[in-house]
Amino acid sequence: MKTYKIASIPGDGIGKEVIPEGEKILAALEKRFPQMKFDFERFDWGGDYYRKHGIMMPEDGLNHLRNKDAILFGSAGDPKIADHITLWGLRLKICQGFDQYANIRPTRILPGIQTPLRNCQPEDLNWMIVRENSEGEYSGLGGRAHQGHPIEVASDISIMTRVGVERIQRFAFAIARSRPRKKLTLITKSNAQRHAMVMWDEIACEVARDFPDVQWDKELVDAATARMINKPSSLDTIVASNLHADVLSDLAAALAGSLGIAPTGNIDPQRRYPSMFEPIHGSAFDIMGQGLANPIGTFWSIVLMLDHLGENEASKLLMQAIEGVTANPILHTRDLGGQAKMIDVSNAVIKAIHS
Template identity: 35%
Template sequence: PTLYFDHIDMIIFRENLEEFYSGIEHYIDSSRSAAETIGITTRRGSERIIKFAFEYARKHKRKKITLVHKANILKFTSGLFLDVGEEIAKNYPDIQFDNRIVDNMAMQMVMNPYQFDCVVTSNLFGDILSDLASGLVGGLGMAPGANIGDGVAIFEAVHGSAPDIAGMNIANPSALLLAAVMMLDYIGENKKGKIIENALAAIIGKGDCVTKDINKTKFVGTSEFADAVCKELDKE
C-alpha cells in the first residue's frame, strides 16, 4: 500500500500493570477543580518486562532492543526503568541496546521506523507508541497484541471489539489473524503461525483485495479479504 511504510518489523514490549495506569488518582479539593494521579514504577515490574523483552529477542534472533523513557524529567520513576534496563542489558552482549527519550522516539518512528527492532517501555508510553506504530502500517486493523503472564497469555486485536462497525463488513481481519499467529508462536506452533502470516502478507502485498483502511482507492469487504487469505492458505 502506497500510503504506509512497507516491510516494517517492529515489536513493542509494554509493561501493563504499573505507572500511571495503576488506578491511583483522585480530586484534591471539594470543588473538583484539581486532580492528581500517582504513577508507580517498581524494580520488580521493570525487571520483569525488560528481561522478557531480552529473552524474546534472543529466542527469536532479534538484533536490537531500544528502551524508551522520560528519565530526563521523570528522574525517579522513568529513571528507575532506564537504570534497570541498562543493568539487564549487560547480561545480553549478543543484543544491541540503546535508549530514547519518548518524544524523540515518536519523531524517529515517523521519520525512520526501520532503525527499530524491539522496543521496550513503560505502560503509558507503550500505549501511545503502539498505536503510533500501527499507523505506520495501516492502522489498528493491522496491530495484534498479547497480554503475557507467568502462566497465562491472552491474545487480541489491539482495536478491541469495534461494535460501532459490527455487521458492516468493513473491519480489517488482519489484527485478529496476526494475534492468532502470535498465539501459535507462544504455544510452540510457530511453523503453523508462519503459514498464516505468509498467506496474509501475500494478499496484503498484492494490495487489490484488502479492506479500505489499507487501500482507500481499491478495496473489498471483510469477508472478501478473509476469503482471499483462505485461498492463499490452500496453496501452502
C-alpha cells in the same frame, strides 16, 4: 491430538464480527493440521452485558477463564458507556487479574500495503514493541475529591516497582536476543520524570549486563516519535512503559499502514495463567454491522497465539496466508484504501490455508 481450550470474548463493536471470523480461521487450521483441535467457549461480556447487569463481566469471571489455554479477545468500548468503565471492567480486569505483564506488538509493513512514510522500504520497518502491561501510568491508583466544586482535585499515580521493571526489561532483552539484529531501544522520559524513570534507566543498565550480545540504546519518548518516522530502520526491538508503549504502538501501526492490521498479545511469560490475544483497532462502532471491519489484526493476533501455544508450523502457514492476501489490492478493506469486505478477506485467507 492436542486440544486447546480457548475463551472467545468478542466484546463490543466490530469485535463481535472479527472474533467469529478468527474462530473460522482456527477451524480451517484444524483441518490442515489434524493433530490439533480448538475447543471454544464464548463469553458475552462487554457493553451489552453491562446494560443487563451493571458490570462488564461477572465478579467471578476470571475463574471461568483460569483453565483456558488462551483467550481470544475482540474489543472493549461502547459509545453509551464511559471508556474507563469498559476498559477497567473487562480488558484490564483480565490483564491485571492474570498478571499478563508483557504486551507484545509486532509491527512491519505487510506485502501490498503502503506506508505513509516517504522512501521507506518494507525492510526498514520491522519492529517488536514490548509494553509493560501491569503497572506504570495505568496502575489504577489515584482518586478524586470535592467533585463538582471549584476545589475539585483528581490524581492518577504512576507506580513502578523494581520487580515490574526488571521482569519486563529482561523479557524485552530476551526477545531482542532472539531476533536477527539483536538490538533493543529503551524508551524513557527520565529527564523530566526524575524518580521512577531514572530507576527504569538504572535497572536497564543492570539487566543489560546479562545480555552482552544485545546492542541497546536509550531514547526519550518524544524523540522516539520522530525517530520512528525519520529513521525507522534504526529501530528493532523497543521496550517502554505502559503509557509510552501504548502511544508508540498506535503510531507504529499507522506507519505500517493501518490500525486494522495490527495484532497484540498480553502475555504471562511464566504461564501461570492464560495469555490473551487481540487486535488493537478498538470497537469502531461507526462501521459496526456493515461488514467493513478488517479481520487481519485478529488473524495476526492468532498467529501470536499459535506461537505461544507452540504450534509454530500452523503459525507460519497462517502468516504466509495473511501475507498472500494483503499482497492483493483487490482484497484490501476500506481502512487500507480498498473496497473489500471482511468476509472477502476471511474467505481468501481460508482458501490460502487449504491450498
